[in-house]
Amino acid sequence: MKNMCQTRVLSVPSAKAHFEKTTIKRRELQPHDVLIDIKFSGICHSDIHSAHDEWGGGIFPMVPGHEIAGVVEAVGSEVTKFSIGDRVGVGCYVDSCGKCEYCLRGEEQFCTKGFVATYNSRDYDGNPTYGGYSQKIVVKEGFVVHIPDSLELDVASPLLCAGITTYSPLKHWNAGPGKKVAILGMGGLGHMAIQYAHAMGAEVTVLSRSLNKKDEALSFGADHYFATSDPETFTELAGRFDLILNTVSANLDVDAYLSILSIDGTMVNVGAPSKPDQYNVFSLIMGRRSIAGSLVGGIRETQEMLDFSAEHGIAPQIEVIAADQVDEAYDRVLRSDVRYRFVIDVSTL
Secondary structure: OOOOOEEEEEHHHHHHHHOEEEEEEEEOOOEEEEEEEEEEEEOOOHHHHHHOOOOOOOOOOEOOOOOOOEEEEEOOOOOOOOOOOOEEOOOOEEEEOOOOOOHOOOOHHHOOOOOEEEOOOOOOOOOOOOOOOEEEEEEEHHOOEEOOOOHHHHHHHHHHHHHHHHHHHHHHOOOOOOOOOEEEOOOOHHEEEEEEHHHHHHHHEEEEEOOOHHHHHHHOOOOOOEEEEOOOHHHHHOEEEEEEEEEEOOOOOOHHHHOEEEEEEEEEEOOOOOOOOOOOHHHHHHHEEEEEOOOOOHHHHHHHHHHHHHHOOOOOOOEEEEEEHHHHHHHHOOOOOOOOEEEEEHHOO
């Protein structure tokens, strides 16, 4: 691979624009690089936030996508972890300094230099990064993971973000036997969190606005289900939970949710609303409660999550779409009209 690789992509030329099919050039394969033939790319809500420039700082034209599943097409001369034909994945970032204390302990997402995101970012040379809505991508081998044979590639792709985003905080805050865990939101992240918390041995309660997803939540492993639109819910659940995992990307009545935490309970946020939340500090003080956040996971933990998913039969519920359906899919995500994760079949690009 002495020449740069040209590949077809779906890109947005500006914020909130429609997607266009075009081409870009991937970098020349370096000694530690892996060239991946992308088969499937999941759609994450953060793709929509970025493509709409709701978080600011958007780099356009933009090729979103950080839930990438494919097959190794070529490897650099010094690659040792992967071979041509391997089934692999790439998640939310593609580089870090590799030297700071967080990189050295396998938490590259907290790199003090700042990790290089898979898209809408700049590499350490200042070049923009382009994501998985693409036929091919070149990634350093240290940021590529193996997809177990028992996981189909289309099903595996959302695990590279939705999977690790929920697995990591549940593990960090010790979800397991004897712990009462509430999953707030029954969407793309929430339906994964239910499965992981159940497999870890926790008592799992789902909190969703209405009861219309109750049967599905129970089928994913939930023990209990409550509608947050019912004001009696918060009275009945007062002081119950050790952990609330908030997967909702919307502003909430934070004080109401803090009230259903037990003493020393923690509300962990993985959903990211575009506007700041507000809460009364006494909601924390009176129960020694905490509000926290979690950012995906390190590469080592991402591989662990994939292996755990394969071992326990955990998989997202997906709807596979063609490349020309992505604009429609974005609209449907915003209407909560998806059960529960869109995945792009890249062969249609």
